[in-house]
Amino acid sequence: MSNTMKTLMLGWEFPPFISGGLGTACYGLTKAMSQLGMEITFVLPIADKSSYAGHLKMLNAEGHLQSGEQSKLKNVRFRTILSGLRPYIPSEKFEIFGKKMESNGADFWQSNSSASGQNYGRNICQEVHHYAEKVVEIASVEDFDIIHAHDWMTFPAAIAVADISQKPLVVHVHSTEFDRSGNNINQMVYDIERQGMHVANKIIAVSNYTKNIITSRYGVSPNKVEVVYNGVEDNGDTHSSIPAGKLDKIVLFLGRITMQKGPEYFIASAKKVLEKMNNVKFIMAGDGDMTHRMIDYAAHLGIGHKVFFTRFLRGANVDRAYQMADLFVMPSVSEPFGIAPLEAIKHNVPVLISKQSGVSEILHHALKVDFWDINQMANKIIAVLKYPLLGKLLRENGRCETAKIRWENSAAQINNIYKQMLACA
Amino acid sequence: MASVCFYFQVHQPFRLRNYTIFDTDSNYYDDHKNAQICRKVASKCYLPANSLMLELIKKYNGKFRIAYSITGVLLEQLQSYAPEVIKSFQELAATGCVEFLAETYYHSLSSLYSRSEFIEQIKAQTQIIQKLFGQTPKVFRNTELIYNNDLAALIEQIGGFDAILAEGVDRILGYRSPNFVYRPPNCKKLKLLLKNYRLSDDIAFRFSNRDWSQWPLTANKFANWVSAVNGCGNVVNLFMDYETFGEHQWEDTGIFNFLRHLPQEILKHPDNNFKTPSEVAASYDSADVVDIPYTISWADIERDLSAWLGNPIQQNAIIELYKLEEKVKSTADESIIRDWRKLQTSDHFYYMCTKWFADGDVHKYFNPYDSPYDSYINFMNVMENLNSRSFMALLEKEKPAPDIRIKSVQPRQKVLQSNNKFSISERKQR
Known part of the structure; x- marks a missing residue:
């Protein structure tokens, strides 16, 4: 073992190619690990050459980072694999990646929650295997001490590399099939997750909430699972500039509009809030297989004129959404961690989060509800809108608390886990 | 001795x-x-x-x-x-x-x-x-x-x-x-x-x-x-x-x-x-005069008022509560006055304390709430209802003749509705 620890990291999302929290997490973690002096080779699938070029903000043609980010990621090398892989493509409309990929004939896995058999497309199996094959090729020429794989798509690759290289394997669980699909799980995905967890020398879970799922649903011993919470990027002060002439209060939902995120509970509590207050607007920022159903649902409840759907947002538009908001609500049915509320707090927005989330374990200065408790959700939304001092105190205390939730801590914890593993190996 | x-x-x-x-x-x-x-x-x-x-x-x-x-x-x-x-x-x-x-x-x-x-x-x-x-x-x-x-x-x-x-x-x-x-x-x-x-x-x-x-x-x-x-x-x-x-x-x-x-x-x-x-x-005779110009208490290490009045939501809740005194008392309704007084118990404000909240401490003792914010929200909801009740009771008092009472059912409800947002309407009245 050399002085610098070298990690072969397997992921499938990295900015700017993100559609969910996984890319954000991989970026924050990798950057912090790099700053600790850990060397990382990050293997990443990218959609295809043309879309790769079109969205190229951080990666240059060789797959290395451009100068601005280069210094922060100086110990990170990127290896890319051409693939149609996307973790959370909304099934009904692909506004961002859609057209190009469709024209390429790629068949995406679907995230329709209603029928378990249709959760994933036909060729996901092929994609995962393709990725695994390429990773094995890359691994054969790379020098590394440890393998670190993020979520199930990379597990077959990780298992193969671990077998060939005989290096220790860490699997990092950001979400499980039970979070994404409730009890209508996809058996193939479950089997891959389970195998990855059992083959791994160590499992990192993003919360105790997730650790419980891993131990109870996947039959893993609790001793093998370490909880490492995510951090949040410190982008300096983001001032909320409330647009002039804003008359209505704004309540924000920001995330994929899928079963996992509990959008219907948001709309149902909006209905209840509007029974008591009139000057409120509800914004649903994001996209997903339940978008159309949610538009119908809001109309059905007679509050269609109060609920606004922005569809998928990115970059400056995300900031703008936060800046307009008086309250951020995350009604997730099952949220392994949940970075979005931390980002909302960074944007000076108080948050109401479901108790079924990992982030609620470390965020005290937030309002919390059970995702199904629409009455309490509405009750607490109204309280924040009605009593300005409540929102103010949540904002102030939330910011202090969030400032301590840093990727540096997560990276340092992972560094210790690596050291222990290599000492045992 | x-x-x-x-x-x-x-x-x-x-x-x-x-x-x-x-x-x-x-x-x-x-x-x-x-x-x-x-x-x-x-x-x-x-x-x-x-x-x-x-x-x-x-x-x-x-x-x-x-x-x-x-x-x-x-x-x-x-x-x-x-x-x-x-x-x-x-x-x-x-x-x-x-x-x-x-x-x-x-x-x-x-x-x-x-x-x-x-x-x-x-x-x-x-x-x-x-x-x-x-x-x-x-x-x-x-x-x-x-x-x-x-x-x-x-x-x-x-x-x-x-x-x-x-x-x-x-x-x-x-x-x-x-x-x-x-x-x-x-x-x-x-x-x-x-x-x-x-x-x-x-x-x-x-x-x-x-x-x-x-x-x-x-x-x-x-x-x-x-x-x-x-x-x-x-x-x-x-x-x-x-x-x-x-x-x-x-x-x-x-x-x-x-x-x-x-x-x-x-x-x-x-x-x-x-x-x-x-x-x-x-x-025993007194040994000396002890001058205590500012307020002390026996609570926490600070031994001041910060356990009950240390943050803005605590102060907001208690100030709004005592603002109701005149209204509540003029109803002369025993049950309203009693409820108002039960809301004055210091524990309600203690539960709203955020001082050491993240560490978890003695404030948790017999505390029915998961968080100080929940306790504030609950308290404010109760106080708002008490305010509406006082308002109703005062209206009842002002309308003694039964025939007028029947006629006034409609407008009274309207007034009551607007009164639901009492913090806003109160401020306007003042």
Whole structure:
């Protein structure tokens, strides 16, 4: 073992190619690990050459980072694999990646929650295997001490590399099939997750909430699972500039509009809030297989004129959404961690989060509800809108608390886990 | 001479039920939880501790003497949920060795917000003590030992009190010891008894702490510390929550055995004795004037008001509550006034404290809420309903003729609706 620890990291999302929290997490973690002096080779699938070029903000043609980010990621090398892989493509409309990929004939896995058999497309199996094959090729020429794989798509690759290289394997669980699909799980995905967890020398879970799922649903011993919470990027002060002439209060939902995120509970509590207050607007920022159903649902409840759907947002538009908001609500049915509320707090927005989330374990200065408790959700939304001092105190205390939730801590914890593993190996 | 002066605080609030903005009834309290806690504390603390106190008083033939302050809101709950506790306090009262102190009936912070309300609550407390225990309190202790010069002056002005209790805060006392009787400035007669917080906390907080260098605390060891006061003090004021016995310190820590042997160990020294607060005030002259211009209390390490009024939501809740005083009282509706007063109990504001929230601490004790924010939201919902009820009651009062009442049904509802957003409409009215 050399002085610098070298990690072969397997992921499938990295900015700017993100559609969910996984890319954000991989970026924050990798950057912090790099700053600790850990060397990382990050293997990443990218959609295809043309879309790769079109969205190229951080990666240059060789797959290395451009100068601005280069210094922060100086110990990170990127290896890319051409693939149609996307973790959370909304099934009904692909506004961002859609057209190009469709024209390429790629068949995406679907995230329709209603029928378990249709959760994933036909060729996901092929994609995962393709990725695994390429990773094995890359691994054969790379020098590394440890393998670190993020979520199930990379597990077959990780298992193969671990077998060939005989290096220790860490699997990092950001979400499980039970979070994404409730009890209508996809058996193939479950089997891959389970195998990855059992083959791994160590499992990192993003919360105790997730650790419980891993131990109870996947039959893993609790001793093998370490909880490492995510951090949040410190982008300096983001001032909320409330647009002039804003008359209505704004309540924000920001995330994929899928079963996992509990959008219907948001709309149902909006209905209840509007029974008591009139000057409120509800914004649903994001996209997903339940978008159309949610538009119908809001109309059905007679509050269609109060609920606004922005569809998928990115970059400056995300900031703008936060800046307009008086309250951020995350009604997730099952949220392994949940970075979005931390980002909302960074944007000076108080948050109401479901108790079924990992982030609620470390965020005290937030309002919390059970995702199904629409009455309490509405009750607490109204309280924040009605009593300005409540929102103010949540904002102030939330910011202090969030400032301590840093990727540096997560990276340092992972560094210790690596050291222990290599000492045992 | 070293006199040991024990005073025990006995209090439980009327905890609110989970009350959302969508609730419209006027049942604000969690009767089930309140009954449950009352009975639990009765069986773990009040009943066994009372019977031990009675045993000791009889055994030492009047030489063991103690004092209680039992809040009106707890006495009400005990009457409903654990009347046997009232009976056992009455047996203690009958020994003549037990003094009952005065405070605000609702364990409120009214001394800080409404002088008239404060005086009314002291009267109500005095009356219930007279009725249940046949004594007229001669010593006043304010909620959570909240104290300053002005409070002392007001208590002397109200009259009937020989002494007032306060925390022996180091930053006030400086080089002086809490083991003397003092006098507030601007007071002619009233004496000031200061809590010896080190010795009090040795029992109340540190007794079962195994990391404490003095653990285990024996009656003999404690009595030696008390005896050491001889020659440099007259009185050791041991003020603490009664729940120390059996509830904060569980029975298996040996707290009851400690108490059982304490009188014997204290009385071994010929110069020691036990006195109640009014006996202390009568026995010793004041050694000095203690000037306390700003407000102190016995809470937390800060020993100030920050446990109840330290953050903006706490202040907002209490200020809005006292703003309702005139409206509530002019309804002359007993149930509305009583509910308003029950909301004044300091515990409601304590639950909203965010000081040490993230660390998790003593504020969690019997705290029905997961977070201070939840407690604020719940409290504000109840207060809003109370406000609507007062508004309704006032409308009823103004409309005596039945024919007018029928006609006015429509407009009245409209007014009521707009009143739902009372914080906004209130401000406009003002």
